[in-house]
Amino acid sequence: MSELVQDTITRLRDSGMRKTKALVELVETLADESRPMTLAELCASKRLVDLCDKATVFRLLQKFADKGVVRRLGLHERAAYFVLLVPGRHSDYLICTSCGTIEAIKAPCPVHALEDEIREKTGYQNLYHELEFFGVCPACV
Amino acid sequence: MSELVQDTITRLRDSGMRKTKALVELVETLADESRPMTLAELCASKRLVDLCDKATVFRLLQKFADKGVVRRLGLHERAAYFVLLVPGRHSDYLICTSCGTIEAIKAPCPVHALEDEIREKTGYQNLYHELEFFGVCPACV
DNA sequence: GTAATTGCAAATACTTTGCCACGTA
DNA sequence: TACGTGGCAAAGTATTTGCAATTAC
Numbered sequence: 001m002s003e004l005v006q007d008t009i010t011r012l013r014d015s016g017m018r019k020t021k022a023l024v025e026l027v028e029t030l031a032d033e034s035r036p037m038t039l040a041e042l043c044a045s046k047r048l049v050d051l052c053d054k055a056t057v058f059r060l061l062q063k064f065a066d067k068g069v070v071r072r073l074g075l076h077e078r079a080a081y082f083v084l085l086v087p088g089r090h091s092d093y094l095i096c097t098s099c100g101t102i103e104a105i106k107a108p109c110p111v112h113a114l115e116d117e118i119r120e121k122t123g124y125q126n127l128y129h130e131l132e133f134f135g136v137c138p139a140c141v
Numbered sequence: 142m143s144e145l146v147q148d149t150i151t152r153l154r155d156s157g158m159r160k161t162k163a164l165v166e167l168v169e170t171l172a173d174e175s176r177p178m179t180l181a182e183l184c185a186s187k188r189l190v191d192l193c194d195k196a197t198v199f200r201l202l203q204k205f206a207d208k209g210v211v212r213r214l215g216l217h218e219r220a221a222y223f224v225l226l227v228p229g230r231h232s233d234y235l236i237c238t239s240c241g242t243i244e245a246i247k248a249p250c251p252v253h254a255l256e257d258e259i260r261e262k263t264g265y266q267n268l269y270h271e272l273e274f275f276g277v278c279p280a281c282v
Numbered sequence: 283g284t285a286a287t288t289g290c291a292a293a294t295a296c297t298t299t300g301c302c303a304c305g306t307a
Numbered sequence: 308t309a310c311g312t313g314g315c316a317a318a319g320t321a322t323t324t325g326c327a328a329t330t331a332c
Binding site for chain 2: 061108
């Protein structure tokens with residue numbers, strides 16, 4: 001068991017959770033992959049597929065996120081977001097994790113150089129990016 | 142009607158779509174707001190609420206996205222993505238829009254300076270960011 | 283022993299489609 | 308007139324919850 005896994009489990013224990021097989025194997029799976037994964041992917045992974053129910057994984061992830069051990073990616077709502085593409089313009093967004101307000105950021109986007117580098121080094125076609133900042137807005141503090 | 146709206150409608154017309162009231166009002170709404178919006182928000186907006194059905198807005202958005210006029214934000218799957226947070230580490234991701242593969246990017250993240258600036262200027266608390274690059278990976282081209 | 287955790291199944295939520303009526307070109 | 312578009316309702320997919328049984332401590 002890696003140090004990261006040990007440490008993560010310790011943090012979860014310290015926050016009051018019980019060390020169950022499902023908890024340990026979920027942390028191991030997340031650490032193994034070190035990339036964003038869906039609930040379905042996690043449940044289908046070899047460590048978890050025959051071990052526990054989807055509801056269990058869901059509830060563990062929820063608690064992990066509460067405790068800051070896991071992050072759920074994406075914008076505020078569960079629903080999909082659509083935005084108009086304006087030729088020649090690019091926007092990044094600032095989103096309040098409490099009230100869900102989304103505003104466009106005026107500052108120039110600092111990512112174009114890295115985007116060019118990725119285009120050259122990886123051979124990905126039609127490259128573009130999304131950049132979002134999340135935090136609690138002054139009105140919600 | 143703004144130039145952006147006119148131009149967008151022209152592009153949609155040129156790609157074979159018919160100019161209907163629902164299409165025009167949806168484009169106007171997206172241009173008015175110029176921020177990512179959910180299907181529910183769009184349907185509830187003043188221009189659309191009494192004009193057309195949710196299925197209509199959905200199908201229009203789908204076509205707009207096909208034609209590159211609108212972008213649907215977020216990772217590949219409809220489902221939520223979860224990732225383990227490693228203290229002291231931050232990752233950005235490169236995602237194939239065709240096969241959905243997600244890989245972490247090794248290059249240093251160029252966003253920290255802007256993040257600091259936003260923290261100072263806006264007063265948002267607990268600020269963090271997500272940065273994703275999207276494109277078609279070499280295996281999918 | 284007690285309270286957290288789990289499985290199962292049901293309830294929600296959001297998205298997507300089928301079908302026929304309708305409107306645009 | 309012909310074919311894209313729209314409304315309504317139903318189906319599909321993902322998320323979330325209730326409750327009784329189980330397990331960690």
